[in-house]
Amino acid sequence: MSSYKEKAIGVFDSGMGGLTCVKELQKLLPGEDIIYFGDTARVPYGTRSRERILEYARQDVSFIESHSVKMVIAACGTVSSAVGSDPSFGGDVPFLGVVSPAGRAAANATRNGLIGVIGTAATIRSGAYEHIIHEISPEVSVISDCCPLFVPMVEEGMTDPSDIVVRSVVERYLSKIKSAGVDTLILGCTHYPHLEKAISDFMGDNVTLISSGAAAAAEAKDLLREKGLLRTDGHTGRLDCYTSDSAELFRENVQVFMGGDFCGTVERVSVEQLCSS
Amino acid sequence: MSSYKEKAIGVFDSGMGGLTCVKELQKLLPGEDIIYFGDTARVPYGTRSRERILEYARQDVSFIESHSVKMVIAACGTVSSAVGSDPSFGGDVPFLGVVSPAGRAAANATRNGLIGVIGTAATIRSGAYEHIIHEISPEVSVISDCCPLFVPMVEEGMTDPSDIVVRSVVERYLSKIKSAGVDTLILGCTHYPHLEKAISDFMGDNVTLISSGAAAAAEAKDLLREKGLLRTDGHTGRLDCYTSDSAELFRENVQVFMGGDFCGTVERVSVEQLCSS
Numbered sequence: 001m002s003s004y005k006e007k008a009i010g011v012f013d014s015g016m017g018g019l020t021c022v023k024e025l026q027k028l029l030p031g032e033d034i035i036y037f038g039d040t041a042r043v044p045y046g047t048r049s050r051e052r053i054l055e056y057a058r059q060d061v062s063f064i065e066s067h068s069v070k071m072v073i074a075a076c077g078t079v080s081s082a083v084g085s086d087p088s089f090g091g092d093v094p095f096l097g098v099v100s101p102a103g104r105a106a107a108n109a110t111r112n113g114l115i116g117v118i119g120t121a122a123t124i125r126s127g128a129y130e131h132i133i134h135e136i137s138p139e140v141s142v143i144s145d146c147c148p149l150f151v152p153m154v155e156e157g158m159t160d161p162s163d164i165v166v167r168s169v170v171e172r173y174l175s176k177i178k179s180a181g182v183d184t185l186i187l188g189c190t191h192y193p194h195l196e197k198a199i200s201d202f203m204g205d206n207v208t209l210i211s212s213g214a215a216a217a218a219e220a221k222d223l224l225r226e227k228g229l230l231r232t233d234g235h236t237g238r239l240d241c242y243t244s245d246s247a248e249l250f251r252e253n254v255q256v257f258m259g260g261d262f263c264g265t266v267e268r269v270s271v272e273q274l275c276s277s
Numbered sequence: 278m279s280s281y282k283e284k285a286i287g288v289f290d291s292g293m294g295g296l297t298c299v300k301e302l303q304k305l306l307p308g309e310d311i312i313y314f315g316d317t318a319r320v321p322y323g324t325r326s327r328e329r330i331l332e333y334a335r336q337d338v339s340f341i342e343s344h345s346v347k348m349v350i351a352a353c354g355t356v357s358s359a360v361g362s363d364p365s366f367g368g369d370v371p372f373l374g375v376v377s378p379a380g381r382a383a384a385n386a387t388r389n390g391l392i393g394v395i396g397t398a399a400t401i402r403s404g405a406y407e408h409i410i411h412e413i414s415p416e417v418s419v420i421s422d423c424c425p426l427f428v429p430m431v432e433e434g435m436t437d438p439s440d441i442v443v444r445s446v447v448e449r450y451l452s453k454i455k456s457a458g459v460d461t462l463i464l465g466c467t468h469y470p471h472l473e474k475a476i477s478d479f480m481g482d483n484v485t486l487i488s489s490g491a492a493a494a495a496e497a498k499d500l501l502r503e504k505g506l507l508r509t510d511g512h513t514g515r516l517d518c519y520t521s522d523s524a525e526l527f528r529e530n531v532q533v534f535m536g537g538d539f540c541g542t543v544e545r546v547s548v549e550q551l552c553s554s
Contacts, residue, residue, distance in 0.1 A: 049523035
C-alpha cells in the first residue's frame, strides 16, 4: 500500500486559476506530490456550452490519470458545476470538484441564511452551488451572479483594490448581492481569490468569503486521511505542471498566480494528445 | 468562369468579432454569399502563443476552404498578425488578413505621422502593424498597446460610453497613446469597433479611427474586382455561419455583434473535425 500512498494528487483547471487550489494544497499537505494540468490552449471554459465543457473535462481527467494519481481534483468552478455530483467522473480514483466543498463550507458559515455565489457564466447558469447548498440546508436563500470580467482582470494582474477599474467592476457585479444582505459569499471560480481584498473591501468585514479552491484543498486532505492515503514518509512534495499552450507562456503567467512561490517543472502537452486521450 | 464567381467569400475569426467585417462586406457587396466560421470553442486566440495561433489558423483555413470559396479573409487581428504577409497562407485562393488593409488605411490617413495601434496581447507582441506601416511610410511613428479587457467587455455588451467601467478601462488603456499625440488610431482587433464611440469620446474628434474589419472588407472588394471575381448576377447574398461551440450559444451572442441584422444559418462543427481538416 505504501507505493500507492506515494502517488501524486492530480489537479486540473481550464487554465491558471487552479493554482490557487494548488497553493492551499501545498500549505496543508507539504509532503504530497502534485501534478497540475492547465488547459491554457482552450481557456476559458466559463463562456462555453455545458456539452463542450464536459468534453474538455473528460479529456483533462484522462490526461491527469495517465500520470497514475491517487486522486483527481477539478480545481475549476466551471468544470465542477458542469459535472455536478457525479463521483464516477474520476474513473477509478476519488474525484473532487470545488462546488461541493465550497457549498458545504458556506452552509456551515452562514448565520443569517443568506449566501451569495459568484462565478463564470456557465457556473451560474448551472445552478450547481444552489443545488448543493439546498441539499444541506433547504431553508437557506442563495443569490448568485456571474462576473465575466474578473477572470481577464486577474490574468492581467489588475487586482489592486484601490484601482478605479477594479473598484468599479467589483461594485458593478456585487451590488445586487450586497443589497440582498448576504453574510457569506462563495468565490465560485478559482481565479477570484486574487480579488479577495477588493471584494472584501466592497462587501464589508461582516461577510465571510469562501474560496472554492481552498475549500476543495481542505476537503481533499480529509478525504485522503479517511482513506488512509496521506503520505507519511517525510517526503518533500514536488509540483509538476503540464500546459496545453507553450510552457514559456505558462512560466510568464505563473507569477500572477503563485507569486514568487513557484518552484516546479512545466511541460507542454499537445491538444491532439488531449483529444486522443 | 461564372460558376467560379458565384462561390462564396470565406471569413473566419477566433470567435464572434469577425462579424464586424461580415457586416461591412454585406454593406459593400450585398450580392455576395458569405461563409463565416467562428472558432468559439477555442476563443480567444489573443492570449495564446504564436505557435498555437498558427496551428488553429491553419485548421480554420482548411475548414473554410472545404466549402469551396473564392477568397479567404482572416477577420481576426490576432491571426493576421501571426501570419504576417504570407499570401500563400490561403492555399489556392486569395488570402487577406486585416493587418495590411488597416495599416495601409492608417498610413494614408495620418497627417502628423503619428499612428496608434491597439489590439490583443499577441497582436501587439507581433509588431505586425508597425511592420506594414513602416514598409509603406518608413518615417511614420507607431505607438501601440494591448487592451486585454476590451474583448470580454464587448462580449458582455459592456460598450456604453457613459458607463463608468467602460470609461475607466478605455482611459487606462489609451492614455499613453493619446498623450503621444497620434492623429490616427487602428482598432486592430475586430471586436473593438463596438467600443468605437467610447474610444472616440476619449481620443477626441481630431483622431481618425481605422476599423481593421472595415478596412479588410474594402480591400476585399477591390481585390475581387481586380481579379474579375465580383458577382454581377443580381443575386441576394446569403450568410452561412459555422461555430465550433454550440449553435444555440452562437445565436444568443450574435445579437451583440450584428444587432437585429442577423439573418443567416448557423451550424456546429466539431473541434475534432477541425483538428483533422
